[in-house]
Every structure is written in C-alpha cells, then in structure tokens.
Amino acid sequence: MRDDIEKALEHFLKKRSPAFWSRGTYDLPKRWRKTSDAFGACLKWFLMDCLGITLLVLLYFICVPTVAFLQQYIGVRGRLVCGKLPLSNTTVTLWDDNVIASDVLLAEAKTDRNGRFEIEGGTTAFFTMDVRLKADHSCNEKRQCYRRVDLPVPSCYVYRGSGVVRWFEAGTLNMSFPFPGEERICTR
Incomplete structure (x- = not known):
C-alpha cells in the first residue's frame, strides 16, 4: 500500500x-x-x-x-439615606481589594434623587475577587469634609463570566450612623 x-x-x-x-x-x-x-x-x-x-x-x-473563565462580574444595588432624607448624587464605587497588587476600580456610579444606586463591574482575575463597596458622602458633615464608608460584599455574588447573574441587595443604608473602618476626609 x-x-x-x-x-x-x-x-x-x-x-x-x-x-x-x-x-x-x-x-x-x-x-x-x-x-x-x-x-x-x-x-x-x-x-x-x-x-x-x-x-x-x-x-x-x-x-x-x-x-473567558478568568472574567468575573458582580452587581450591587441599594439605597443611601441620611436619617430620613435620601442621599442624592453620592459617589458609589466597587473595588477589587488585592492583597499583593494595588486595588482595582471595577465600577463607579452616582445615586439618583431618591438615593438609589445600581452598580455593576468586573475584571479578569485568577482568584475570586474580594469586592468592597465604597460610598463617599457628606451626611452630618461640614462643607469641606466627607465620610468614606468601606463595606465588604460577599464573594458568593461574584460570578465567572460577563454580566450580573444575581444582584447583591445592599438594602437601605443609613449613613448618619458611623460604620466600622469609616474614614473622615477634609479638604481645605
């Protein structure tokens, strides 16, 4: 043959x-x-x-x-209030808190006139993201100061792929109360 x-x-x-x-x-x-x-x-x-x-x-x-498998995505929604009043136009950010490298900004959004926010973002990473929700607000503060609240987001809401599979419902957060690890930042 x-x-x-x-x-x-x-x-x-x-x-x-x-x-x-x-x-x-x-x-x-x-x-x-x-x-x-x-x-x-x-x-x-x-x-x-x-x-x-x-x-x-x-x-x-x-x-x-x-x-594609390394792509991770998360979505958080909720409402910010100061006492009984909604916190409008407040900056809300999602961060991937890295231990070795610098933190990665995943997404940034502003609250609407009712204090509601819906923020989603993602990145490519080998290990599961350690997501933090940060809000910069001026509830009970003077004009030149603001407070930064840093809250953890459960890792069970981080999904492999693109797009939100299940939203983390943060609920209504009253910013008039102090949060653990909260920062106070003043500018002159």
Whole structure:
C-alpha cells in the first residue's frame, strides 16, 4: 500500500512544471522532488510548515476559553439615606481589594434623587475577587469634609463570566450612623 502511495505521489511530483514549484510557502525543495521517498518528503514538509500553524490554532482554542473563565462580574444595588432624607448624587464605587497588587476600580456610579444606586463591574482575575463597596458622602458633615464608608460584599455574588447573574441587595443604608473602618476626609 505504501509503495503505491509513494509511486503515485512521485508521478504527481514529476509531472508538475517549474512554475508549480515556485508558489511561495508551498515550494518543496528540489531534493524532495527527486527523491524516491516522496511520502517521507511530504511528511517532513507537513511537520515543518503546517505543524506550526496547527499549534497556533490549537493554542488559540485553548487560551480563549481560559481567558473567558478568568472574567468575573458582580452587581450591587441599594439605597443611601441620611436619617430620613435620601442621599442624592453620592459617589458609589466597587473595588477589587488585592492583597499583593494595588486595588482595582471595577465600577463607579452616582445615586439618583431618591438615593438609589445600581452598580455593576468586573475584571479578569485568577482568584475570586474580594469586592468592597465604597460610598463617599457628606451626611452630618461640614462643607469641606466627607465620610468614606468601606463595606465588604460577599464573594458568593461574584460570578465567572460577563454580566450580573444575581444582584447583591445592599438594602437601605443609613449613613448618619458611623460604620466600622469609616474614614473622615477634609479638604481645605
């Protein structure tokens, strides 16, 4: 069987004109055209030229799903109030709290006139994100000062992929009370 394939391939290779052999990347060396082991020559050509392309395509199909698996997403919604009044136009941010590298800002939003916010964001990370919800507000503060509240978001609301699967409902947060770890920042 192999002899028949070799003979047919050798016959095919001998009948081609010189113009056939000068087609750029498909140009087989002359020593391969004249050899009796045409099957081995074609195998060498395949391994040298086509295998690299095959490996690149294979690498692409391995890496793309891996990157998609590393994508993480979260969504938080709730309402901010100061006593009985809604905190409108208050900046709310989502952060990925990294231990080794610097923290990553996932998303930023402002509360509406009723104090409601809906914020979602994501990043690419190998380990599950440690998400923090931060709110900068001036409830019970003087004009030049504001308070920054830093609240953890449960990791069970972080999902692999893009888009919110399940929202973390923060509820109504009354900012007139002090929160643990709260910062007071004053500007002059």
